[in-house]
Amino acid sequence: MFNKLGKKRKITFWTRLGFGMGGMLNSGALTFTHSYMVMFLSTECGLSGAEAAAVAAAAVYLNAFLAPVLGFIADNFYSTAVGRKFGRRRFWLLIAIPMMIAEPLIFTVTPFGFPYYLFLYIVYNIAYTFASSNLAPLTIEMTDDYEERTYLTGFKHIFGNVSGFAMAALVGFGFGLFGETGPQPYFIIASINAAIMAVSLIIVYCSTWERGPEEVAQEKIEGVGQAVKKLVIDVLSTFRNRSFRKVLAPYAFMKLAAACWSACLSFFIVYSLGIPKSYEAVMEMPGKIVAIVCTVVWVAWMAKKGFHQPWYVSTLGAAACIVAYNVFAAGNIMGLSDMALSMIAYPIIFAIWKFFYVGFQYLLDVPLNYMPDIDELVTLRRREGIYSAAQKFVDQIVSAFATSAWAFTLGACGFIQSSGNSAEIVQPTSVPVSICAFMLIGCAGCFIVACILGKTIHIDKAQCDMLCAEVKRVKEGGLMADVDPEVKQLCEDLSGFKYEECFGHNNVGYQEDSVHAAA
Numbered sequence: 001m002f003n004k005l006g007k008k009r010k011i012t013f014w015t016r017l018g019f020g021m022g023g024m025l026n027s028g029a030l031t032f033t034h035s036y037m038v039m040f041l042s043t044e045c046g047l048s049g050a051e052a053a054a055v056a057a058a059a060v061y062l063n064a065f066l067a068p069v070l071g072f073i074a075d076n077f078y079s080t081a082v083g084r085k086f087g088r089r090r091f092w093l094l095i096a097i098p099m100m101i102a103e104p105l106i107f108t109v110t111p112f113g114f115p116y117y118l119f120l121y122i123v124y125n126i127a128y129t130f131a132s133s134n135l136a137p138l139t140i141e142m143t144d145d146y147e148e149r150t151y152l153t154g155f156k157h158i159f160g161n162v163s164g165f166a167m168a169a170l171v172g173f174g175f176g177l178f179g180e181t182g183p184q185p186y187f188i189i190a191s192i193n194a195a196i197m198a199v200s201l202i203i204v205y206c207s208t209w210e211r212g213p214e215e216v217a218q219e220k221i222e223g224v225g226q227a228v229k230k231l232v233i234d235v236l237s238t239f240r241n242r243s244f245r246k247v248l249a250p251y252a253f254m255k256l257a258a259a260c261w262s263a264c265l266s267f268f269i270v271y272s273l274g275i276p277k278s279y280e281a282v283m284e285m286p287g288k289i290v291a292i293v294c295t296v297v298w299v300a301w302m303a304k305k306g307f308h309q310p311w312y313v314s315t316l317g318a319a320a321c322i323v324a325y326n327v328f329a330a331g332n333i334m335g336l337s338d339m340a341l342s343m344i345a346y347p348i349i350f351a352i353w354k355f356f357y358v359g360f361q362y363l364l365d366v367p368l369n370y371m372p373d374i375d376e377l378v379t380l381r382r383r384e385g386i387y388s389a390a391q392k393f394v395d396q397i398v399s400a401f402a403t404s405a406w407a408f409t410l411g412a413c414g415f416i417q418s419s420g421n422s423a424e425i426v427q428p429t430s431v432p433v434s435i436c437a438f439m440l441i442g443c444a445g446c447f448i449v450a451c452i453l454g455k456t457i458h459i460d461k462a463q464c465d466m467l468c469a470e471v472k473r474v475k476e477g478g479l480m481a482d483v484d485p486e487v488k489q490l491c492e493d494l495s496g497f498k499y500e501e502c503f504g505h506n507n508v509g510y511q512e513d514s515v516h517a518a519a
Helices: 013-043 049-075 081-086 090-099 102-106 113-142 146-178 184-207 224-240 242-272 277-305 308-333 339-363 371-379 384-413 430-456 461-475 485-495
Strands: none
Touching: 013 049, 013 102, 013 113, 013 146, 013 184, 013 242, 013 384, 049 113, 049 224, 049 384, 081 090, 090 113, 090 184, 102 113, 102 184, 113 146, 113 184, 113 371, 113 384, 146 184, 146 277, 146 339, 224 242, 224 371, 224 384, 242 308, 242 339, 242 371, 242 384, 242 430, 242 485, 277 308, 277 339, 308 339, 308 430, 371 384, 371 461, 371 485, 384 430, 461 485
């Protein structure tokens, strides 16, 4: 029942639903831990703001370098008996399940200090990378159909927004029932969230399948030295794919903006807007509902108008919301408005923000799904894991950069740490002012840059269908010389290589004797 390798299966509504459960990791696993861990460590555990943020940054930097290794291992996992039995992608979902216990352990007050929290956060990040880096390639392995991939990606985002709504309710309930201070509400929320993540991964494993060993070019690796060399060469080679570079540039700035938002959000709410944590979560719930509903809007909009129009709207709209947030924060800091006004404005702006948030998170996933197909045109190899690893590497690096910048900001603005008595501490004015500046520069600024860079992306359903058909034709024995001129031009535009240099006639990636260039 669970050993689903090879043989394409029909994607049903239940398949989409099961795969979509993987989206629970995005808004569930990330939002609470990334938003509240630094606050928990600096207000309940006695770490300074800079130390707490350094825990997050150090773990994410390490994970940035582990992500390519994990992707490389997954790509070549069919060379092992375990891989041939459990799959080269889905096996890692199983490994991530027990590691989710790290999340509630992070939100526990201990005397072990910095090393304890750093170790657990590293474990947590590795578990997340195991799951997320192998979830994305499953979309590609399960089907070649553009429309089905779009649906699968859409369902994943829908469940991500469902998870966001559930997390907002859980946070509001936890802090409302157990109080704003003390470790208990953090631990309870983290425990429930970890359980949800584990169940979601089990459902994804049971609902999905992947290409079998016979459908994947098996590459022989002899020795650790050769493996390391292959890993470095393969990951770096992804950036020779012209389309990947064009998509990755706006992706990096979009992720940087989102990482800055995630890093400082809880501090912005509490110290700049003056809103209690329990009320914050409750006020976010209408926006979470908007996010669940409006995913279909972005899917339909992109299908009808293409990528660019919705992309411009989503990124510029997100930047405008950040500015609006800071207008009310400035009023609160200068005493021109009170908490009551912020509490009225916050849910309204948040609902609008979530509409744009769903857009910029979803839109780039669609062209990214086709990067391994373009790579197969160039290399005749299926390297979904390497592409996912390269994407995750960029994702983790920008996330770590945002967290490092946030650590520097907290240290420079004079944030006062505490050990369970945060309600008695009055932070200096420099704290809320610095938080606002961080949001404006790190979030709004990066969204604007991402908007501009998105102009270079040109890939749609018709192009993807033509590309996949050409790769299939050549792999089934068709001659490269018989290519249609229009298809030839398309292949060159998407890959950045002359057609005669495609299908293995190049030095892209690690050169292995088992992969032979097409005729």
